[in-house]
Amino acid sequence: MTTPPFEVHDPAILANARAVLNACKTGAEMQQAVLDAVKRNETWRGQQCVNLLAPEAPTSPTVRALLASEIGTRAAEGHIGSVQRWFAGTKHIDEVESLCVELLKQAFRCGYADHRLMGSMLGNMAVYYAMAEPGDVVMTVSQPFGGHSSNRIDGPAGQRGLKIVDVPFDPAELTVDLDLFRKMAPLVKPKIVTLGLSMTLFPQPVREIKAVIQEWGGRLFFDGAHQAGLIAGGQFQDPLAEGADVLSGSAGKTFGGPQSGMLMWNDPTLTEPLTTAIFPVLAATHQVNRVAALAVAAAEMIAFGKDFMAQIVANARALAAALDARGIPVLGKHKGYTTTHQVIADVRAQGGGLDVAHLLARANLITNKNLLPNDGPADWDRPSGLRMGTIEVTRLGMKEEQMTQIADFMARVLIERQSPETVLEDVVEFREPYQKLFYCFDTV
Numbered sequence: 530m531t532t533p534p535f536e537v538h539d540p541a542i543l544a545n546a547r548a549v550l551n552a553c554k555t556g557a558e559m560q561q562a563v564l565d566a567v568k569r570n571e572t573w574r575g576q577q578c579v580n581l582l583a584p585e586a587p588t589s590p591t592v593r594a595l596l597a598s599e600i601g602t603r604a605a606e607g608h609i610g611s612v613q614r615w616f617a618g619t620k621h622i623d624e625v626e627s628l629c630v631e632l633l634k635q636a637f638r639c640g641y642a643d644h645r646l647m648g649s650m651l652g653n654m655a656v657y658y659a660m661a662e663p664g665d666v667v668m669t670v671s672q673p674f675g676g677h678s679s680n681r682i683d684g685p686a687g688q689r690g691l692k693i694v695d696v697p698f699d700p701a702e703l704t705v706d707l708d709l710f711r712k713m714a715p716l717v718k719p720k721i722v723t724l725g726l727s728m729t730l731f732p733q734p735v736r737e738i739k740a741v742i743q744e745w746g747g748r749l750f751f752d753g754a755h756q757a758g759l760i761a762g763g764q765f766q767d768p769l770a771e772g773a774d775v776l777s778g779s780a781g782k783t784f785g786g787p788q789s790g791m792l793m794w795n796d797p798t799l800t801e802p803l804t805t806a807i808f809p810v811l812a813a814t815h816q817v818n819r820v821a822a823l824a825v826a827a828a829e830m831i832a833f834g835k836d837f838m839a840q841i842v843a844n845a846r847a848l849a850a851a852l853d854a855r856g857i858p859v860l861g862k863h864k865g866y867t868t869t870h871q872v873i874a875d876v877r878a879q880g881g882g883l884d885v886a887h888l889l890a891r892a893n894l895i896t897n898k899n900l901l902p903n904d905g906p907a908d909w910d911r912p913s914g915l916r917m918g919t920i921e922v923t924r925l926g927m928k929e930e931q932m933t934q935i936a937d938f939m940a941r942v943l944i945e946r947q948s949p950e951t952v953l954e955d956v957v958e959f960r961e962p963y964q965k966l967f968y969c970f971d972t973v
């Protein structure tokens with residue numbers, strides 16, 4: 530095989546995969562190479578790491594088992610019901626999918642929900658496809674304030690042909706600058722205002738924004754990819770109740786379900802455009818195994834969401850305060866650091882987000898680099914911030930006391946400058962007793 534002239538993937542890693550496969554004598558050996566890599570990840574990330582990635586959640590044993598269920602091999606496209614589907618034989622699939630829809634409606638206290646999106650990216654595309662036309666103005670939050678590419682020029686919003694104007698944001702409060710918004714929005718009369726935040730610490734003024742844009746019939750889209758579980762668990766603002774027209778969520782973030790997307794709304798006039806954007810535009814077969822897993826995750830959220838999410842937020846606050854006390858500056862201090870699962874540190878003094886995240890990973894502390902409000906376009910690969918989330922550590926049963934210990938490990942690497950490898954052993958030992966998942970029916 531010749532090396533292709535251009536790769537978006539790291540060419541060295543692809544070359545290594547080719548070398549592994551070239552060394553295999555049989556197809557079975559190739560299979561084994563795949564199984565071995567999966568196993569290595571399971572042992573390391575699944576058992577030995579303190580995973581603080583904010584968009585990550587371990588799913589319950591039942592949710593995970595459902596992802597391998599027989600129903601996932603069945604084809605079922607279209608809307609629920611024998612007439613609206615192309616294939617016969619879907620009566621039990623209809624049962625599963627309708628249970629999922631009704632569970633999502635219960636979990637989010639709303640009139641409509643869709644379960645067929647393979648990712649929240651597609652949910653955002655469904656919204657922009659259904660509720661705007663190319664050339665329309667949409668106001669969204671830029672990345673240094675926490676915005677996500679899906680609502681920007683290089684993602685679904687931009688690729689739908691929408692004109693993107695920034696939602697003005699207050700860099701200290703980390704909320705929308707309402708005064709400025711009230712001045713700016715009437716000048717461009719956005720068809721949609723999207724509040725989509727991958728860096729999310731505090732509630733946003735949904736009601737106030739809706740009141741402004743209502744004058745010209747503007748719609749408010751709350752992209753709750755990160756906050757979905759907190760919203761379902763009643764531990765964050767309730768965007769739909771506050772006037773958002775559509776709420777989306779990533780099922781695999783705080784919601785603790787299989788990685789995929791969810792769309793929720795109340796206005797019946799949106800039902801036709803949104804659901805026809807999903808089918809036949811964005812989803813055909815939509816992985817019914819994943820739908821079953823999502824349904825169970827919703828049931829877990831209804832039963833355990835309040836306690837689970839409250840502990841996630843308490844843990845995030847504890848981690849933030851402990852990091853700050855150890856000399857690692859944390860954003861939002863004057864507002865109690867956070868009201869979500871996230872903690873955002875300013876690690877410029879420790880070498881910046883990229884280097885810090887990789888340094889910590891050598892000690893099995895998994896985080897990610899993050900843009901901060903003062904970062905410019907030149908800083909995108911090497912931003913100032915570090916983002917942490919407490920979903921996984923909380924589901925493993927950790928409480929505030931363990932957050933202090935995690936902050937200690939981080940401070941040993943970042944402040945005391947101990948080599949990550951010396952801290953690693955202690956992290957593995959610390960993680961060892963936490964192997965069971967809580968806030969699910971498997972563990973009572």
Ligand SMILES: *Cc1c(COP(=O)(O)O)cnc(C)c1O
Pocket residue numbers: 584647648649650651653676677679725726727752754755778779780788789790
């Ligand atoms: C993660 C994220 C998405 C994309 O969600 P996927 O489920 O990974 O497709 C969209 N919007 C925001 C704000 C996000 O943080």
